[in-house]
Amino acid sequence: MQKSLNIDPGKCTGCLQCEMACSYEHTGTFNPSRSYIKVFTFHYEGRFAPYTCTQCDEAWCQRACPVDAISVDMMTGAKVISDDKCVGCKVCTIACPFGTVNYSQATGKVVKCDLCGGDPQCAAACPTDAITYVDADWTGYDKMMASASKSLPSAEVTA
Amino acid sequence: MQHIIIGAGPAGVVAAETLRKADPEANITIIGDEPEPPYSRMAIPYYLINNIEESGSYLRDPKTHYSDQNIELVQQTVDKVDVTAKQVTLADGSSRSYDMLLIATGSRPISPPIPGLDLPQVSSCWTLADARAIIERAQSGSNVVLIGAGFIGCIILEALVRRGVNLSVVEMGNRMVPRMLDENAGGLLKRWCVDKGIDVHTSCSVDAISAADNDQVDVSLSDGSKLSAALVISATGVKPNTELLDGTGIEIDQGIKVNRRMQTSNADVYAAGDVAQGIDFSTGNYEVQAIQPTATDHGRIAALNMAGQGSEHQGTLNMNVLDTLGLVSCSFGLWMGVDGGEQAELYNADEFQYINLQFEGDHLIGASSVGKTQHIGVLRGLIESKVHLGDWKARLMKDPTLTMDAYIACTQELGYS
Numbered sequence: 001m002q003k004s005l006n007i008d009p010g011k012c013t014g015c016l017q018c019e020m021a022c023s024y025e026h027t028g029t030f031n032p033s034r035s036y037i038k039v040f041t042f043h044y045e046g047r048f049a050p051y052t053c054t055q056c057d058e059a060w061c062q063r064a065c066p067v068d069a070i071s072v073d074m075m076t077g078a079k080v081i082s083d084d085k086c087v088g089c090k091v092c093t094i095a096c097p098f099g100t101v102n103y104s105q106a107t108g109k110v111v112k113c114d115l116c117g118g119d120p121q122c123a124a125a126c127p128t129d130a131i132t133y134v135d136a137d138w139t140g141y142d143k144m145m146a147s148a149s150k151s152l153p154s155a156e157v158t159a
Numbered sequence: 160m161q162h163i164i165i166g167a168g169p170a171g172v173v174a175a176e177t178l179r180k181a182d183p184e185a186n187i188t189i190i191g192d193e194p195e196p197p198y199s200r201m202a203i204p205y206y207l208i209n210n211i212e213e214s215g216s217y218l219r220d221p222k223t224h225y226s227d228q229n230i231e232l233v234q235q236t237v238d239k240v241d242v243t244a245k246q247v248t249l250a251d252g253s254s255r256s257y258d259m260l261l262i263a264t265g266s267r268p269i270s271p272p273i274p275g276l277d278l279p280q281v282s283s284c285w286t287l288a289d290a291r292a293i294i295e296r297a298q299s300g301s302n303v304v305l306i307g308a309g310f311i312g313c314i315i316l317e318a319l320v321r322r323g324v325n326l327s328v329v330e331m332g333n334r335m336v337p338r339m340l341d342e343n344a345g346g347l348l349k350r351w352c353v354d355k356g357i358d359v360h361t362s363c364s365v366d367a368i369s370a371a372d373n374d375q376v377d378v379s380l381s382d383g384s385k386l387s388a389a390l391v392i393s394a395t396g397v398k399p400n401t402e403l404l405d406g407t408g409i410e411i412d413q414g415i416k417v418n419r420r421m422q423t424s425n426a427d428v429y430a431a432g433d434v435a436q437g438i439d440f441s442t443g444n445y446e447v448q449a450i451q452p453t454a455t456d457h458g459r460i461a462a463l464n465m466a467g468q469g470s471e472h473q474g475t476l477n478m479n480v481l482d483t484l485g486l487v488s489c490s491f492g493l494w495m496g497v498d499g500g501e502q503a504e505l506y507n508a509d510e511f512q513y514i515n516l517q518f519e520g521d522h523l524i525g526a527s528s529v530g531k532t533q534h535i536g537v538l539r540g541l542i543e544s545k546v547h548l549g550d551w552k553a554r555l556m557k558d559p560t561l562t563m564d565a566y567i568a569c570t571q572e573l574g575y576s
Contacts (some may be wrong), residue, residue: 042573
């Protein structure tokens with residue numbers, strides 16, 4: 001069964017272990033500024049919210065790519081960037097309405113969550129289970145729908 | 160069911176793929192007039208700097224993709240569309256019948272009325288053939304004049320500088336990229352380019368180009384300057400290739416008018432991409448956008464409807480992103496604001512940083528930025544989702560860098576589960 005990242009901001013303590021693990025996995029350095037998952041801090045609310053690509057079915061990034069550099073990893077369902085093909089044009093970074101594809105000045109390519117090939121290091125590093133990697137069915141269809149109905153761009157409705 | 164798609168750019172290819180998914184049994188034919196396999200003009204600047212081979216611009220792997228998907232590729236010019244007989248006639252005299260037709264013929268560079276524009280040293284930068292001609296003439300150390308500092312001009316600008324040419328840029332507007340960036344942002348871009356040694360002339364036009372010795376040309380500008388150049392590139396805008404539908408009775412304005420289903424005024428003919436004049440998300444008006452994300456969105460919506468799966472879109476959002484010698488700028492929607500709206504701005508000219516947000520009520524309706532590369536897509540999300548910002552509007556007015564935070568707070572459950 002396909003799995004997906006389940007993020008529960010209520011459990012996040014803002015320790016940033018996920019950012020450390022992600023940047024180490026993808027760049028070989030402990031450098032949160034190059035992490036593909038970001039923890040946002042809400043001082044007024046006293047909350048932390050880890051946020052990264054949801055590997056959405058729409059895949060705006062993939063469709064907008066002019067050079068076919070984004071493909072679906074059949075094993076994980078992740079939308080994955082091919083560094084060999086990416087020319088760094090950044091069209092995907094404006095096409096993704098969730099803001100989770102970003103340009104890396106360091107590499108001249110775009111970067112995004114690739115689920116670490118099926119063993120996401122953010123989830124492995126999270127000490128409080130705020131980030132878990134679970135069967136896609138368990139990420140809560142109702143919760144997903146509620147959040148999607150608030151957050152999905154209204155680019156299209158089916159008549 | 161026979162679907163014919165005229166045009167092999169991103170809109171046409173995405174439409175063909177969407178049709179194949181929606182209707183596994185259909186016959187799908189793409190007819191394109193350029194000799195190369197379907198490719199992306201967006202990739203040409205990266206070809207100019209040897210970042211990719213010519214094949215790196217191909218939209219898909221031409222060896223396998225189209226045959227795997229059972230999409231027929233025909234390299235031919237279409238001479239005529241007969242919407243009564245539902246037939247297209249090709250340049251070789253053959254004709255083909257369609258049940259559903261998609262016009263995705265794109266656009267082409269406009270030729271400003273400048274004497275000498277037909278000289279061999281003058282080129283546009285639109286096709287792979289143009290790119291090859293530019294590579295030939297834009298050698299390191301040669302003088303190059305670029306007419307137009309719009310979006311396309313600025314993308315080529317970067318490639319030309321990286322090729323090591325001495326570059327002059329001539330733009331009629333009072334700033335760079337005037338149709339994508341406001342005065343602050345466009346001004347930053349100009350200063351950035353001048354700092355990098357580019358000769359930038361704004362509020363200026365080219366009066367004439369004339370042949371000179373040694374295969375060079377002389378370029379006279381309206382500000383009195385005279386430039387000598389080995390190559391002049393004209394990038395003053397594009398216009399939709401609508402001519403195929405002339406005389407068919409199908410409604411054409413600036414582009415081919417299409418409804419929310421990408422259908423033209425003829426029920427069996429659709430249009431998508433640069434050639435189509437569809438609904439703009441922000442204004443609700445019919446507008447030609449000529450941008451890659453709109454082309455692919457159009458292609459997809461058109462295909463779903465051609466396959467009988469009713470799908471309407473709420474209009475495409477105008478947006479652009481540009482990297483000018485390392486300075487990234489972008490704009491979305493109504494970045495120039497609306498009457499009665501409010502704006503939040505952060506402008507740090509010394510550091511080349513700029514963010515401008517435009518609000519109407521507690522909605523974000525437009526945005527632009529310079530020097531920002533992280534989470535810029537969320538500006539699209541905030542605008543297109545029409546999310547009520549509530550308290551977050553006041554926070555954004557104070558600190559416009561908090562757009563990603565605002566989006567998460569307004570759309571995700573932050574509480575304990």
